[in-house]
Amino acid sequence: MNTHELLSCLRFKKINGALPNHITNIHQDSRKVENDTMFICIRGFTVDGHEYYKDAIENGATVILAEEELKIDSDHVALVIVNSTAKAMALLANKFFDYPSTKLTTIGVTGTNGKTTVTSLIHSILRNDNQKSALSGSIGLELGKEFYYNENTTCDALTNQKMLRKVHDQGVDHMIMEVSSHGLAQGRLWGIDFDIVVFTNLTHDHLDYHNTMEQYSNTKSLLFSQLGNDLSAFKCLILNEDDPQSNQYKAVTPFESISYSIENTSDFKATNIIYKSDMTSFTLHSPEGTYDVEMKLLGKFNIYNVLAATASLYAKGITVERLVELIKKLSPVNGRMEKVNISAPVTMYIDYAHTPDAIEKSISSVMPFKKQKIIFLAGTSGDRDRYKRPLMAEKASLADYVILTVNDPRFENATTILADMEQGMQHHHYKSIPDRKKAITHAIEVSEPGDIIILAGKGQEEYQIIENKKYPHSDIKIATEKCLLKYSLNHN
Ligand SMILES: CC(=O)N[C@H]1[C@@H](OP(=O)(O)OP(=O)(O)OC[C@H]2O[C@@H](n3ccc(=O)[nH]c3=O)[C@H](O)[C@@H]2O)O[C@H](CO)[C@@H](O)[C@@H]1O[C@H](C)C(=O)N[C@@H](C)C(=O)N[C@H](CCC(=O)O)C(=O)O
Numbered sequence: 001m002n003t004h005e006l007l008s009c010l011r012f013k014k015i016n017g018a019l020p021n022h023i024t025n026i027h028q029d030s031r032k033v034e035n036d037t038m039f040i041c042i043r044g045f046t047v048d049g050h051e052y053y054k055d056a057i058e059n060g061a062t063v064i065l066a067e068e069e070l071k072i073d074s075d076h077v078a079l080v081i082v083n084s085t086a087k088a089m090a091l092l093a094n095k096f097f098d099y100p101s102t103k104l105t106t107i108g109v110t111g112t113n114g115k116t117t118v119t120s121l122i123h124s125i126l127r128n129d130n131q132k133s134a135l136s137g138s139i140g141l142e143l144g145k146e147f148y149y150n151e152n153t154t155c156d157a158l159t160n161q162k163m164l165r166k167v168h169d170q171g172v173d174h175m176i177m178e179v180s181s182h183g184l185a186q187g188r189l190w191g192i193d194f195d196i197v198v199f200t201n202l203t204h205d206h207l208d209y210h211n212t213m214e215q216y217s218n219t220k221s222l223l224f225s226q227l228g229n230d231l232s233a234f235k236c237l238i239l240n241e242d243d244p245q246s247n248q249y250k251a252v253t254p255f256e257s258i259s260y261s262i263e264n265t266s267d268f269k270a271t272n273i274i275y276k277s278d279m280t281s282f283t284l285h286s287p288e289g290t291y292d293v294e295m296k297l298l299g300k301f302n303i304y305n306v307l308a309a310t311a312s313l314y315a316k317g318i319t320v321e322r323l324v325e326l327i328k329k330l331s332p333v334n335g336r337m338e339k340v341n342i343s344a345p346v347t348m349y350i351d352y353a354h355t356p357d358a359i360e361k362s363i364s365s366v367m368p369f370k371k372q373k374i375i376f377l378a379g380t381s382g383d384r385d386r387y388k389r390p391l392m393a394e395k396a397s398l399a400d401y402v403i404l405t406v407n408d409p410r411f412e413n414a415t416t417i418l419a420d421m422e423q424g425m426q427h428h429h430y431k432s433i434p435d436r437k438k439a440i441t442h443a444i445e446v447s448e449p450g451d452i453i454i455l456a457g458k459g460q461e462e463y464q465i466i467e468n469k470k471y472p473h474s475d476i477k478i479a480t481e482k483c484l485l486k487y488s489l490n491h492n
């Protein structure tokens with residue numbers, strides 16, 4: 001792209017040296033820089049990108065974007081100085097990739113729990129309706145039959161624009177994105193023109209980063225306030241009427257909202273709910289009438305998720321009647337209250353619950369069909385929000401027997417993590433086992449016919465992070481193996 005044209009989107013800047021006519025790409029990581037590209041120096045939490053401009057030049061950068069004067073020896077490299085490289089990156093990335101989000105129907109989902117589930121449901125419903133959709137979030141980018149790894153649930157502003165452009169170039173017209181609070185706080189969403197924004201719920205998590213629930217909520221509200229003020233555009237909020245936080249989000253934008261709920265009155269409300277071990281049914285009250293809904297997803301929280309997805313697609317123009325047909329075809333989202341197929345006399349689920357609220361919801365979802373014990377394995381991660389640990393254990397105490405363990409220890413000592421959790425236990429029927437594989441084995445060993453086992457914390461993930469390395473690990477594989485061993489031995 002012509003460099004002068006590209007830089008015209010930055011009104012206030014100082015340029016040292018001669019600008020090259022063209023650049024072929026933009027990077028914020030010196031290690032990825034190739035010839036004839038621009039390198040943007042970002043001040044990070046860990047390092048300052050300004051320290052890497054020489055590496056970027058060595059790798060072929062011909063324009064350096066920085067917040068300070070830098071000594072550049074080469075005549076072939078220009079330095080552009082701006083006040084905020086993070087803001088400039090969002091402006092430049094949008095212009096360079098030609099504002100891809102304006103050409104797509106872009107749906108963003110935020111909330112403490114349910115982002116992956118709701119985005120996956122919207123994406124699956126669209127695909128089952130023969131529409132083209134791409135999905136980005138904690139699983140990476142799913143585009144067509146391909147999966148692309150992403151470092152974050154919500155990528156940085158530059159990666160987001162690259163990704164949106166790739167989606168548009170492949171003729172896909174819907175982009176469904178998980179929006180994390182870290183992403184909002186760090187401006188990773190700047191420049192994304194969302195059409196529909198969805199709120200699931202707000203409960204305790206990430207207070208290591210946001211400090212207070214108020215700050216956490218204010219950060220989430222950015223998704224709604226950043227819808228802008230151009231009222232000629234069609235934009236819509238999808239809000240959980242049972243979560244009082246929705247009132248704040250309604251108030252920060254002029255755009256209309258559609259509500260969903262189970263308890264309070266709303267546009268999309270579920271009543272007459274029947275919970276079974278492998279399906280759920282309910283009556284859906286909607287602006288287009290009342291419908292009977294059956295689905296393979298389990299638990300009350302998944303009714304909220306399905307309502308959120310349904311309201312989002314209704315906002316996009318799909319009829320409720322058609323949506324009800326499509327919901328029937330939905331499969332449970334991988335690792336989210338996913339029933340494990342095993343030939344053993346116990347019922348087992350893999351779940352990703354790793355917040356106090358999610359744990360409560362996870363256990364509550366099996367209560368209606370509990371016959372014997374509920375065995376709940378609760379895990380939390382090292383080097384992340386410590387404050388939620390006792391609260392997680394408190395909620396896990398709803399189960400008859402609890403196993404406390406670790407998801408990803410990272411650099412933290414597992415014994416410290418477990419000691420934090422133990423403080424919240426409300427009864428003594430529990431055991432702390434730092435090694436996750438041993439913890440899963442113990443869950444199977446103490447089980448008896450008729451029991452329900454929930455292995456929570458890691459969902460479908462196939463690795464465990466110890467220090468800063470990923471090691472192969474799969475809850476489902478370990479559990480299936482141990483379960484078959486225990487119950488086939490007993491039968492012999
Ligand atoms: C705390 C945090 O959010 N960190 C994010 C931040 O990293 P950072 O500020 O430490 O970056 P840094 O390492 O200091 O690097 C600064 C700059 O120097 C550059 N650099 C660095 C080294 C080098 O050799 N050359 C070079 O150019 C880097 O490319 C970068 O531009 O910016 C990076 C790029 O955008 C993110 O990948 C990174 O997320 C880390 C990996 C992370 O774990 N974040 C978590 C907390 C997070 O964001 N989680 C949410 C999901 C939460 C949920 O579960 O709901 C998410 O959206 O992923």
Ligand SMILES: Nc1ncnc2c1ncn2[C@@H]1O[C@H](COP(=O)(O)OP(=O)(O)OP(=O)(O)O)[C@@H](O)[C@H]1O
Nearest residue numbers: 112113114115116117301304336351352353358361
């Ligand atoms: N609407 C909901 N309300 C409460 N809990 C939920 C809801 N949806 C899912 N959960 C619980 O949270 C877990 C994680 O779900 P999901 O991955 O969809 O959330 P997420 O917001 O993407 O989480 P993360 O940000 O950690 O990736 C599920 O396994 C379930 O236990």
